[in-house]
Amino acid sequence: MNAAPVPATHREVHLAARPEGPLTTDHFRLVEAPVPVAGPRRILVRNRLMGVTAVMRTLMAGNGELPMPGYAPGAVLSGPAVGEVISAPEGSLKRGDLVEHNAGWREYAVLGEDEAQRLDLEALPDPVAHLSQGFVAWLAVVRGAEIRAGDTVLVTGAAGGVGTMAGQFARLHGAARVIGSTSSRQKADRLTDRLGYDAAVIRSAGPIDDQLRALAPDGLDAVIDLVGGDQLRAALAQARQGARIALVGSLASQTAGSATAPVVIDTAHVLNRGITLRGIAGHAHLDALGQWTEEFGRGLRAGTLTVPHTLVHGIDRAPQALCDLLAGRHIGAVLIEL
Structure with a gap:
């Protein structure tokens, strides 16, 4: 993945209103906004792939005892994503690195280095696997x-x-x-x-x-x-x-x-x-990540495991993809290619 020139604006998806009843694309708003500027000790990431999951519907309701904050009307959504580092200060991450983070639903994101983890493509050879469930x-x-x-x-x-x-x-x-x-x-x-x-x-x-x-x-x-x-x-x-x-x-x-x-x-x-x-x-089981990664990677390389998924192209289609997931229209993980 080669970094392209950074544009002045990018697209991000906001929650337009809290849904009551079935989720529709009217509950989302696609917004053009200035590309965020990376300050000191921050990295700029161009998102390439992001996941949508059923728990996002619960986050939109703003209730529940989930280990992540709910979505606020008028604000950009968030979720798991894989992106390419566009700029970074001196540190462990470098321009061109692929990283996993939780600032999806936007084309560009500014993150602290501790908010992004470099993808280990030797352990899990496919970026899709890093966004699997x-x-x-x-x-x-x-x-x-x-x-x-x-x-x-x-x-x-x-x-x-x-x-x-x-x-x-x-x-x-x-x-x-x-x-x-x-x-x-x-x-x-x-x-x-x-x-x-x-x-x-x-x-x-x-x-x-x-x-x-x-x-x-x-x-x-x-x-x-x-x-x-x-x-x-x-x-x-x-x-x-x-x-x-x-x-x-x-x-x-x-x-x-x-x-x-x-x-x-x-x-x-x-x-x-x-x-x-x-x-x-x-x-609650982060201590098992290493064991899971080893078994998962071994299965992927041997062909005994696959990552069934549906790939949807374009951030503008992400709201419909989530609606379709909730309606049971897909098989496997649902991923958005930006």
Whole structure:
């Protein structure tokens, strides 16, 4: 990537208003603004790639107990991005370095050196991998559900950025049968044909409980739950003695911007079967980054792991890409090429 001359202005995406109900592109504003000037001990980065994720809808609502600040109406959004260093003071970063940071949703960003991390392309050879949700997927498999050889595993929300990676990691860690839940036959076929899943529950194909009983008649040893709601309830009903449940997301409510995801749980069932429910969040397991990077990179180089993703071109299309993600129109991670 060769640095082009820095223009006087750039584009950035602002939150126009807090959404109430379904997210639409009217909730965003594409703004032309002066390119920020890097002051002392600051670096200027030209963003090349950025990710959009479902949690951004919750941040727009301005509520919830998330480990990152919510978005403010009238202000530029933020999110994970990969960019090229355009200028930097004397230090560890140099012009031309590729860095990962959290100042996406804009074409240029000014950052402190401690706010950007140089991409290690020897460890993870593809910039796309650095913006994947593979770390959360790996944590769910290894530390959340503790997948073991011979396990029957369910991954809810299996066609998303986390789910498409979780099925692959579950298989690598010895799962004998991996079942995913998704919204359409097309997605189900993609899961079973390419992403290591043996079968899929399709939400529109009938009661989830009946489908799970048919696909896992002997029960579930482990569950990676990204959805909550009725899917989590059905998974718990089918959980075997000693089952491990990793709670990773709450898409059942998150896509509408809710910060809560209540579900009725039969505590007697959980107690009698010795079921473990464990919440998993990446920020609480940063000590595992090195182990994950080593395993992830090895799998990418060997071809045993892939990063399913949808690539959308242009910052002007980012708002629609997020709306489409929340509506379930994509498979894998959704990335914007700037």
